Amino acid sequence: MPTYIVLLGPPGVGKGTQAKLIAETTGLPHVSSGDLFRENIKNETELGKLAQSFMNKGELVPDDVTISMIRGRLSRPDCKGGALLDGFPRTTVQADSLASLLAEFDGKVNYVPYITASETTLIERLSGRWTCKAQGHVFHEKYNPPQRTGVCDFDGSQLYQREDDRAETVTRRIQVYFAQTAPLIAHYREGGLLSEIDGAQPIEKVTADLLVVLRK
Ligand code: AMP
Numbered sequence: 001m002p003t004y005i006v007l008l009g010p011p012g013v014g015k016g017t018q019a020k021l022i023a024e025t026t027g028l029p030h031v032s033s034g035d036l037f038r039e040n041i042k043n044e045t046e047l048g049k050l051a052q053s054f055m056n057k058g059e060l061v062p063d064d065v066t067i068s069m070i071r072g073r074l075s076r077p078d079c080k081g082g083a084l085l086d087g088f089p090r091t092t093v094q095a096d097s098l099a100s101l102l103a104e105f106d107g108k109v110n111y112v113p114y115i116t117a118s119e120t121t122l123i124e125r126l127s128g129r130w131t132c133k134a135q136g137h138v139f140h141e142k143y144n145p146p147q148r149t150g151v152c153d154f155d156g157s158q159l160y161q162r163e164d165d166r167a168e169t170v171t172r173r174i175q176v177y178f179a180q181t182a183p184l185i186a187h188y189r190e191g192g193l194l195s196e197i198d199g200a201q202p203i204e205k206v207t208a209d210l211l212v213v214l215r216k
Pocket residue numbers: 011033034035037054055056058059060061062066086087088089090091094164173
């Protein structure tokens with residue numbers, strides 16, 4: 001049976017950073033809806049143009065578009081053994097579609113680690129965040145600085161500040177999270193899948209807590 005992990009938590013809590021580390025340890029592919037949209041923006045596809053108009057405002061991309069993108073990604077051969085989902089699902093409609101989609105692959109959501117942090121921490125994390133152009137590796141100017149300013153430690157590519165990490169958009173993204181994504185916490189808790197993890201801890205400690213959850 002394939003293994004599917006849904007990494008839940010507000011923007012800026014460290015889902016992307018942790019997903020990259022956990023993907024290495026578990027061997028599961030890291031499927032990030034935000035990264036897939038950014039790849040489409042970089043390649044100037046129709047999907048990218050559509051997504052960008054929502055992303056720059058801090059709004060969610062419509063469910064039908066997002067779901068079909070994820071369906072395409074999870075259907076690829078590297079996801080045969082499962083996947084580590086980061087940033088998807090973000091609405092109850094997406095969560096229901098995911099359940100149906102995984103049933104087609106004879107799978108289901110197996111683990112939902114829910115990483116939390118205070119709103120002050122999230123804002124500080126997002127506004128100090130630098131992202132690598134090539135593969136989306138993330139750094140923080142204070143808490144996780146790259147060895148050389150402006151250069152990715154992993155692939156040497158240039159670091160940039162995401163347009164939606166600017167102060168005005170950050171506030172909106174957090175509001176959208178509470179309105180549209182937070183209901184998934186109760187949804188997965190009722191299904192007995194949720195494990196809460198304190199995302200205010202240092203990166204290594206959050207990874208260690210995640211691995212404990214995933215070994216259960
Ligand atoms: P992220 O990289 O996960 O912070 O996502 C960046 C932006 O991409 C979000 O603010 C949304 O505009 C869009 N996005 C990413 N994932 C989803 C999703 N599951 N549903 C709708 N929009 C999404």
